[in-house]
């Protein structure tokens with residue numbers, strides 16, 4: 001799996017106005033002094049949310065929380081400080097499959113990206129740049145969601161290809177044909 005390619009494909013599929021842009025990175029970085037001190041609260045709330053819900057709590061092993069909190073804190077610092085380069089986006093394509101291995105579902109992932117946006121929205125409510133900051137995080141979350149969920153999909157496909165031992169193009173064609181049978185479009189009769 002080529003993580004650079006996965007990230008680029010996911011980003012290219014997004015209409016440009018919905019993608020995370022350099023201006024978004026700038027506005028986030030410009031408010032780093034306000035965002036970074038909130039990292040502890042952000043991380044604690046994130047894992048309190050996951051541990052309060054049985055399906056998400058079940059993902060974690062005994063004694064794992066501290067390590068996970070550390071990783072998420074580092075993730076937030078990277079998001080705020082950058083650099084938001086190809087390497088960063090390729091790394092996110094790797095974060096998707098990391099979660100596949102732990103059986104974290106895409107609904108779980110996407111819900112927690114929303115947690116990120118809501119957290120920022122609430123914290124910056126009333127701030128003079130609230131709108132710009134919120135928009136930057138919305139585009140960030142959309143881009144992360146696109147890359148992570150696409151990375152997840154590709155990891156699944158590749159795992160399936162390995163299991164059934166078929167060439168990728170053939171598996172994709174068969175899956176597409178099967179999907180057409182299962183969910184016939186109304187316009188196709």
Ligand code: HEM
Nearest residue numbers: 050056057059060071075095098099102104108109112113
């Ligand atoms: C906003 C969504 C999320 C982000 C940005 C995120 C980010 C990350 C990152 C950066 C890592 C470390 C990857 C590495 O090894 O370098 C990680 C690992 C992990 N995450 Fe998440 N995560 C998210 C949601 C979730 C959710 C919803 C769960 C569980 C319900 C979860 C459970 C885990 C676990 C168990 C690991 C450890 C994987 C391993 O190395 O065994 N994550 N996450």
